[in-house]
Amino acid sequence: MKKIPVILDGDPGHDDAIAWVLARAMPGLDILAVTTCCGNQTLEKTTYNAGRVMALIGLDVPLAAGRERPLLAEPIIAPSVHGVSGLDGPALPEPDRQPVAEEAAAFMARIIREHEEAVVLISTGPLTNIAALLLLYPHLKNRVRHIYLMGGGIGHGNWTPAAEFNILVDPEAADLVFSSGIPLTMAGLDVTERALVFPEDFERIRAVGNEVARVTAEWLDYFYQFHQKLGYPGAPVHDAVAVTALVRPDLLVMRDLFVEVETRGDYCRGATIGDSYGITGKKPNVRCIMDIDRQAFVDLLVKAVSHYGKGAGA
Ligand code: RIB
Ligand code: CA
Secondary structure (H helix, E strand, C coil): CCCEEEEEEECCCHHHHHHHHHHHHCCCEEEEEEEECCCCCCHHHHHHHHHHHHHHHCCCCCEEECCCCCCCCCCCCCHHHHCCCCCCCCCCCCCCCCCCCCCHHHHHHHHHHHCCCCEEEEECCCCHHHHHHHHHCHHHHHHEEEEEEECCCCCCCCCCCCCCHHHHHCHHHHHHHHCCCCCEEEECHHHHCCCEECHHHHHHHHCCCCHHHHHHHHHHHHHHHHHHHCCCCCEECHHHHHHHHHHCHHHEEEEEECEEECCCCCCCCCCEEECCCCCCCCCCCEEEEEEECHHHHHHHHHHHHHCCCCCCCC
């Protein structure tokens, strides 16, 4: 079966890292590149973390660092969730590659231009780089086959009561992407807070016994600390749902909605407003994921870490 060409864009971040472990293990994906954005931590830290994750999982593709800051907004980082490094917890190998000289948007544009077919983007952080790509290279829009993104929430936020972190960090970027006309699948909090990996699931992953499995379990151990304090029964592995939407949509319940991003407002900036009842009369622009087969999702993660043989990245 023809592989799907994919670029991974994110802000690792524990759940970004787990999403990339999953993506790398999927035989149907042809990962062309990794790009990083500021979000969970500064660009420097997310790029360093991306290099470490890529070394761990043996992802031998180019890495490009994105923009130092959101399009207009002041940066927001999340050390309370991901730690000062942005990927606190288990020791990781040092990066085995330097980022390319080009900034992520220019690099994505070159990859997309040179690839013989349209490319899928999987975004697991703020949408800054993708918005920059669309702003700087609008003629390439039709060469982006689909964007699978973790972000938003039709019913609620997690960084403010109204806004989810990825969207809130760069609402202007999100507004550009959501109004681009490119096919979008949104893994928002509606589903990602149901994509819970329970502590007993951490042990299933750890028991697989290879280096990637051990590190993934320790990422979950760390990531769960923040969520456990909030009363979650498990770790919501938000970003891995964006990959799951591409490789196993059968595990998901989705509905097409017209969604717009609030870029103003004192209380609602960064909210993703879904027109659940068709009140606006506007055509849906987003496929929103609303539910997930949690057990099957965990089984997919266990299968993914089993892909990596003994020793890192084998
Ligand atoms: O709100 C969850 C999102 O914010 C995830 O992508 C997580 O990595 C953080 O970036
Ligand atoms: Ca992320």
